[in-house]
Amino acid sequence: MRLVSIMVLAAIAAVPAIANAANGAKPKSKKRSLAGTSAVVATGLDNSHVKLSWNPVTGAASYRVVRSGVTLGLTAGTTWTDALLWPRTTYSYEVDALSATGTKLAALLGQGSSLALPSGGFPRPFPSTSIWNTPVGSTPVSSSSSAQMAYFLAHSPHPNMTLRDWGVAVSETHSDDSSYSVPCTRYSNCTLGALGSFRIPMTAAPDPSDDGYLAVVDPSSQHEWDMWQASHSGSSWSASAGAALSTAGNGTAPQGTASGDAANLPLLGGIVRPEEIAQGHIDHALVFGMPDVSDLGQVCPATHHDGSTSDPNALMEGAHLQLDPSVNVNALNIPAWQKTIARALQTYGMYLRDQGGSFVIYAENPVGRGYDAWAKAGMPSGGNVSLDGIPWSKMRVLSAPSCS
Numbered sequence: 001m002r003l004v005s006i007m008v009l010a011a012i013a014a015v016p017a018i019a020n021a022a023n024g025a026k027p028k029s030k031k032r033s034l035a036g037t038s039a040v041v042a043t044g045l046d047n048s049h050v051k052l053s054w055n056p057v058t059g060a061a062s063y064r065v066v067r068s069g070v071t072l073g074l075t076a077g078t079t080w081t082d083a084l085l086w087p088r089t090t091y092s093y094e095v096d097a098l099s100a101t102g103t104k105l106a107a108l109l110g111q112g113s114s115l116a117l118p119s120g121g122f123p124r125p126f127p128s129t130s131i132w133n134t135p136v137g138s139t140p141v142s143s144s145s146s147a148q149m150a151y152f153l154a155h156s157p158h159p160n161m162t163l164r165d166w167g168v169a170v171s172e173t174h175s176d177d178s179s180y181s182v183p184c185t186r187y188s189n190c191t192l193g194a195l196g197s198f199r200i201p202m203t204a205a206p207d208p209s210d211d212g213y214l215a216v217v218d219p220s221s222q223h224e225w226d227m228w229q230a231s232h233s234g235s236s237w238s239a240s241a242g243a244a245l246s247t248a249g250n251g252t253a254p255q256g257t258a259s260g261d262a263a264n265l266p267l268l269g270g271i272v273r274p275e276e277i278a279q280g281h282i283d284h285a286l287v288f289g290m291p292d293v294s295d296l297g298q299v300c301p302a303t304h305h306d307g308s309t310s311d312p313n314a315l316m317e318g319a320h321l322q323l324d325p326s327v328n329v330n331a332l333n334i335p336a337w338q339k340t341i342a343r344a345l346q347t348y349g350m351y352l353r354d355q356g357g358s359f360v361i362y363a364e365n366p367v368g369r370g371y372d373a374w375a376k377a378g379m380p381s382g383g384n385v386s387l388d389g390i391p392w393s394k395m396r397v398l399s400a401p402s403c404s
Contacts, residue, residue: 042112047087050112052080057097057106064096070370073202075176083172084369085114086376122275125268130250132269132284136349145397151313155292156359163374165383167365168213168267171204182237187258192242206230207365215267222247226260226267255303262354263302263317272363274373277337282344288361289354300403306355322349324394334389
């Protein structure tokens with residue numbers, strides 16, 4: 001596919017001359033170049049990345065990269081790759097050349113466009129052989145499915161999906177981002193520091209709800225850092241719990257540790273992304289939370305639980321549910337985006353990840369993107385959306401695999 005490159009000249013400040021009233025001289029306009037004459041070349045790399053490059057500006061010690069008024073970060077180099085962009089969209093950039101004291105020497109401007117989604121759809125994290133990307137296939141139904149589903153339906157009123165609250169904020173690292181050693185302030189058995197300090201983008205922000213979920217991802221190293229109740233204050237970050245994970249496998253945190261969610265599943269695993277709703281198909285398993293989870297343990301792939309009931313029919317964290325494949329989703333009187341959710345539930349199912357106040361399917365909160373990705377996907381405003389139209393009574397509990 002052809003890369004998109006657009007060059008725009010550097011910004012020039014105009015300084016008007018003052019008329020000489022004494023001799024009646026005609027006012028003249030003088031132009032003063034801030035510095036440099038290079039423009040920003042913005043090249044679309046794929047559906048979510050645009051690479052910026054520019055020539056050095058004399059006297060510049062660093063460059064501040066800005067997209068449509070949002071400061072993305074600082075770099076001492078002359079390139080920057082913007083991430084988490086919406087497909088086939090043109091963006092305006094400004095690169096401010098800064099002196100060692102922070103004085104703005106020049107404002108270099110450019111525009112560039114992200115490319116279309118690949119033919120295979122929005123890229124999936126984790127390998128195709130992981131639990132997230134493996135279809136249910138011939139996985140047998142649990143012998144206790146009927147009793148567990150009766151419990152599930154009785155304890156899951158008002159099914160919904162997170163959009164802009166109670167979801168998972170996602171941020172992608174850059175090589176120039178600042179590194180942080182992030183302590184876990186509530187659970188010392190977290191593994192957030194297992195890979196040492198890690199880079200967190202300037203644009204990163206946790207979900208604003210009490211859970212404060214934030215997943216920081218580095219695709220180049222296949223690492224993910226998950227934070228529960230992430231908090232940023234001044235020049236430091238902290239979290240109540242979290243984990244450093246590899247996205248080269250299932251991403252499950254070790255038993256006996258406290259990660260970004262109760263089941264120790266990766267925060268990036270299973271969440272619905274806005275691009276997936278826009279493209280009309282989700283090619284991975286989903287994750288959900290519900291009230292009154294079992295406190296009798298967990299089932300594979302979960303390695304932890306936060307259950308609160310000893311009811312023998314209560315679902316354990318890690319439970320895998322599937323919508324009966326015989327359901328005719330096309331015939332359901334529900335919006336197209338809900339049919340996209342339903343088809344994913346038939347093909348891949350959903351895993352129980354957390355205990356919460358309602359039955360919810362987790363999705364990305366695009367708070368750190370700098371734009372409302374859910375609006376671009378055609379979704380309504382607000383924090384959550386109802387999933388009442390999906391026939392939840394047609395769900396079934398699958399047999400859990402052995403993790404030993």
